[in-house]
Amino acid sequence: MDKGQHHDTPSGTPQGGTISPLLANIGLHGLENFLNQFQKNKGNYKSNRYGFIRYADDFVVTATCRKDLEEILPQIEEWLAQKGLQLNREKTRIVHISDGFNFLGFNLRQYQGKLLIKPQKQKVLEFLQLIRDWLSTNRAVEQKIVIEQLNPKLRGLGNYYRHAVSKEVFN
Numbered sequence: 001m002d003k004g005q006h007h008d009t010p011s012g013t014p015q016g017g018t019i020s021p022l023l024a025n026i027g028l029h030g031l032e033n034f035l036n037q038f039q040k041n042k043g044n045y046k047s048n049r050y051g052f053i054r055y056a057d058d059f060v061v062t063a064t065c066r067k068d069l070e071e072i073l074p075q076i077e078e079w080l081a082q083k084g085l086q087l088n089r090e091k092t093r094i095v096h097i098s099d100g101f102n103f104l105g106f107n108l109r110q111y112q113g114k115l116l117i118k119p120q121k122q123k124v125l126e127f128l129q130l131i132r133d134w135l136s137t138n139r140a141v142e143q144k145i146v147i148e149q150l151n152p153k154l155r156g157l158g159n160y161y162r163h164a165v166s167k168e169v170f171n
Contacts, residue, residue, distance in 0.1 A: 020056070025056060027083050027085050028057070028059065028085075031076070031080075035049075035061065035072070036050075036052075038050060038072065049063060050063050050068070053103075060101075061076070066094060066096070069094045098111075106164055107119070107120045107121065116165050117163075118166070119161045119166055119169045127153075127157055131150065131153070
C-alpha cells in the first residue's frame with residue numbers, strides 16, 4: 001500500500017525480515033487449539049493428547065507415542081494448507097526424545113530418564129568459526145579492539161545458553 005494505492009508485490013515477505021515472525025504467529029494462531037481438541041482418557045479425567053511449543057514459525061508437537069504423531073501429522077498438514085502454509089519437509093521429523101532433536105539452537109534429549117537441554121553443537125561450531133574468521137582477518141588489530149569486538153559476541157552466546165546444560169561449551 002502506497003499513498004492509499006494497493007500494489008501487488010512480486011514476492012512474499014523474506015524469511016528473517018522484521019515482519020516475518022509476526023506473520024508466522026498470525027498464520028499459526030489456532031494450531032494449539034486445534035491440537036487441544038484431541039483428548040485422551042486418563043482414569044477419571046481427560047487430558048490433551050498433544051503438547052505444543054511454538055516460536056515464530058518453528059514449532060514442536062509432542063505426544064506419548066509415535067503412533068499418535070503419525071496420525072496427527074496429515075491433519076496438521078491439512079490445517080496448515082487451509083491457511084496457505086505447508087510444513088518444511090527437511091525440518092519435519094518424528095523422533096523419540098531419547099534420540100533428541102534440535103530446536104532454536106538447543107538440543108533436547110532424554111538421558112536415562114532425565115531431559116537435558118544443551119547448546120546445539122552445529123550452532124556452537126558456527127559461532128567458533130565466526131570468531132576464528134574475525135581473528136584471522138584482523139591479525140594486526142590491537143588487543144583493546146579485539147576485546148571490544150569479541151566481548152559482546154561472547155556475552156550474547158553466554159546469555160543465550162546460560163539456562164541450558166552449557167558447562168562443557170563454556171569451558
